[in-house]
Amino acid sequence: MTSGPPEQTFLELEAGSEWRFELEADENIAVRVLSPDPVFINSCELPPATWYPLYRHLKSSLYAPKPARIEVAPSLPASQYTSTSTTQPQLLNLHLALERCRILARRSAGPSEGSQAGPRVMILGPPSSGKSTVVKNLVNLALGSGMGWTPGVIGLDPSSPSNLIPGTISLSTPSIPLPTHHLAQPLGSPPTSIPSNTLSADVPTVGWWLGGLEPTNRNAEVWKALVSSMAQKWKDRCEQDKLALNSGLFVDTSSAFANPLLGTKKDDPKARYTLVAQAIEAFDIDTLLVIGHEKLHIDLSRLPTVQSRNMAVIRIPKSGGVVDLDETYRETAHNFMVRTYFYGEPSLTKEMGGLMGRMVSLDSGGLHPYSFQIGWETLVVLRVGEVNAAPSSALPLGSSRTLSPTHLSRVDPSGPAHVVRLLNTVLAIVSVSAEDRIVPEKVKTEPKVAEVKTEIGDGDVKVESKGEGEGGEEQGDGAEGEGEEAEEEDMEEVPFKEEIGTREVLGFIVITGIDHQKKKYTVLSPSPGKLPSTVAIAGSIEWVDSA
Numbered sequence: 001m002t003s004g005p006p007e008q009t010f011l012e013l014e015a016g017s018e019w020r021f022e023l024e025a026d027e028n029i030a031v032r033v034l035s036p037d038p039v040f041i042n043s044c045e046l047p048p049a050t051w052y053p054l055y056r057h058l059k060s061s062l063y064a065p066k067p068a069r070i071e072v073a074p075s076l077p078a079s080q081y082t083s084t085s086t087t088q089p090q091l092l093n094l095h096l097a098l099e100r101c102r103i104l105a106r107r108s109a110g111p112s113e114g115s116q117a118g119p120r121v122m123i124l125g126p127p128s129s130g131k132s133t134v135v136k137n138l139v140n141l142a143l144g145s146g147m148g149w150t151p152g153v154i155g156l157d158p159s160s161p162s163n164l165i166p167g168t169i170s171l172s173t174p175s176i177p178l179p180t181h182h183l184a185q186p187l188g189s190p191p192t193s194i195p196s197n198t199l200s201a202d203v204p205t206v207g208w209w210l211g212g213l214e215p216t217n218r219n220a221e222v223w224k225a226l227v228s229s230m231a232q233k234w235k236d237r238c239e240q241d242k243l244a245l246n247s248g249l250f251v252d253t254s255s256a257f258a259n260p261l262l263g264t265k266k267d268d269p270k271a272r273y274t275l276v277a278q279a280i281e282a283f284d285i286d287t288l289l290v291i292g293h294e295k296l297h298i299d300l301s302r303l304p305t306v307q308s309r310n311m312a313v314i315r316i317p318k319s320g321g322v323v324d325l326d327e328t329y330r331e332t333a334h335n336f337m338v339r340t341y342f343y344g345e346p347s348l349t350k351e352m353g354g355l356m357g358r359m360v361s362l363d364s365g366g367l368h369p370y371s372f373q374i375g376w377e378t379l380v381v382l383r384v385g386e387v388n389a390a391p392s393s394a395l396p397l398g399s400s401r402t403l404s405p406t407h408l409s410r411v412d413p414s415g416p417a418h419v420v421r422l423l424n425t426v427l428a429i430v431s432v433s434a435e436d437r438i439v440p441e442k443v444k445t446e447p448k449v450a451e452v453k454t455e456i457g458d459g460d461v462k463v464e465s466k467g468e469g470e471g472g473e474e475q476g477d478g479a480e481g482e483g484e485e486a487e488e489e490d491m492e493e494v495p496f497k498e499e500i501g502t503r504e505v506l507g508f509i510v511i512t513g514i515d516h517q518k519k520k521y522t523v524l525s526p527s528p529g530k531l532p533s534t535v536a537i538a539g540s541i542e543w544v545d546s547a
């Protein structure tokens with residue numbers, strides 16, 4: 001066995017150059033700035049003379065505006081190079097223009113609506129064009145300007161939400177520059193897996209659950225409902241918090257937004273960039289940044305919504321450092337994001353821990369996920385926008401069924417196919433209050449079913465229907481004594497208003513096991529204790545811990 005102090009390597013960077021690296025699956029390194037002038041990672045300054053860990057799989061770069069000396073340990077990564085062709089000066093110019101808008105918004109005392117709103121910027125581009133990286137740089141430049149801005153960061157890319165599970169669109173309001181240590185935080189929010197249901201300052205990220213990795217024509221209506229709900233939340237926040245309003249917002253988008261036909265409906269076949277237009281209106285966007293793609297830039301400039309709002313559409317160059325991400329890498333990143341949600345950031349490796357000198361403080365390994373069993377009847381698993389009902393041909397002659405695109409259907413655990421589909425599925429927990437509950441007529445007249453009130457979260461009351469003989473255990477499992485017939489009827493019912501399927505989520509759990517005999521799920525929850533709600537939404541995101 002070899003041991004001893006790790007090797008160290010020194011890099012000399014010339015002014016205006018970028019040191020780019022791609023870490024392999026077994027490469028964990030740390031870097032330290034030894035020269036007096038600042039060096040940045042995604043426009044966040046590396047603390048001087050302090051080790052800064054960079055974990056395996058990360059692909060990124062350090063930017064040195066002035067000549068710099070960097071120390072790398074334990075050794076240089078296999079894939080690394082230095083380049084002087086950087087897009088950082090362009091991003092800085094853009095930042096200065098946005099900064100001016102923010103300052104003008106803060107100074108403006110005019111009562112007219114929007115006069116105090118800072119710049120609202122949306123970034124678009126094809127896959128692997130560097131959208132999330134541009135967002136992160138612009139956010140960090142705003143946060144690092146010393147003006148105390150708190151811009152909104154909207155992740156309309158469910159494949160890389162800030163600090164949450166893939167499949168989510170996210171809203172965060174960071175107040176300090178976002179670090180870049182590993183690939184679990186594309187938009188770099190500080191880690192937390194505390195289920196959250198407010199936009200208060202101490203809760204950095206809130207999410208809405210799409211349950212898929214990108215908007216598609218199939219889920220377009222669900223997507224629109226989620227975006228509207230998120231936009232309303234942001235508006236409410238800005239009404240109460242003028243600093244957030246002045247600071248403006250940055251919207252990262254899915255590369256699916258570059259597809260002109262995304263969201264186009266059969267009844268309006270000529271509509272183009274429908275979801276882009278919806279997001280522009282929902283967040284009152286005033287600037288579009290288009291990375292590289294000339295046709296997309298021209299198409300978007302001609303969009304009626306863009307023209308009627310007299311928006312700025314700016315084409316910015318794609319950085320030569322952007323890496324084309326393949327499917328395997330994306331899968332690894334998604335697994336890593338889910339793991340980090342439950343377990344927190346990875347802790348320092350032995351080599352890093354053994355380095356002489358100061359190390360940046362990391363919030364690592366502080367989370368304690370919790371596994372427990374819950375009865376099939378207690379955890380109500382729903383799907384949004386999927387038809388789970390009988391086919392139209394099975395309906396009585398002459399009748400037809402129209403389901404809304406955000407229709408809820410319940411996953412019936414008594415159907416074996418459904419239960420198997422749920423294994424390893426990530427579920428988003430949604431809060432449900434008494435007003436969200438639809439009490440079916442038959443339940444009202446059914447003497448066997450009693451109403452049980454359960455406290456959720458901030459004192460909301462959830463009304464559950466439980467059969468006689470059901471235990472009052474913490475996670476409410478066990479349904480012995482319920483008649484087969486009554487159970488089947490209950491399973492088909494979705495006793496909630498449709499709107500619960502597209503509201504902000506409280507947190508996430510994963511079904512890690514299914515006991516068919518006892519009719520129970522084993523679930524992994526981010527923290528011990530009772531679930532904040534027993535109503536959960538499934539999507540197509542699965543996770544198996546392979547760490």
Ligand SMILES: Nc1ncnc2c1ncn2[C@@H]1O[C@H](COP(=O)(O)OP(=O)(O)OP(=O)(O)O)[C@@H](O)[C@H]1O
Pocket residue numbers: 018020021059060061125126127128129130131132133134157159160253254255319320321322323324325
């Ligand atoms: N200048 C750079 N040097 C090194 N790596 C970079 C640079 N810019 C971006 N990257 C890396 O390239 C990869 C792709 O960039 P990014 O995720 O920003 O693109 P995207 O357009 O948002 O991707 P997606 O296809 O997921 O929408 C990321 O791993 C990012 O860290």
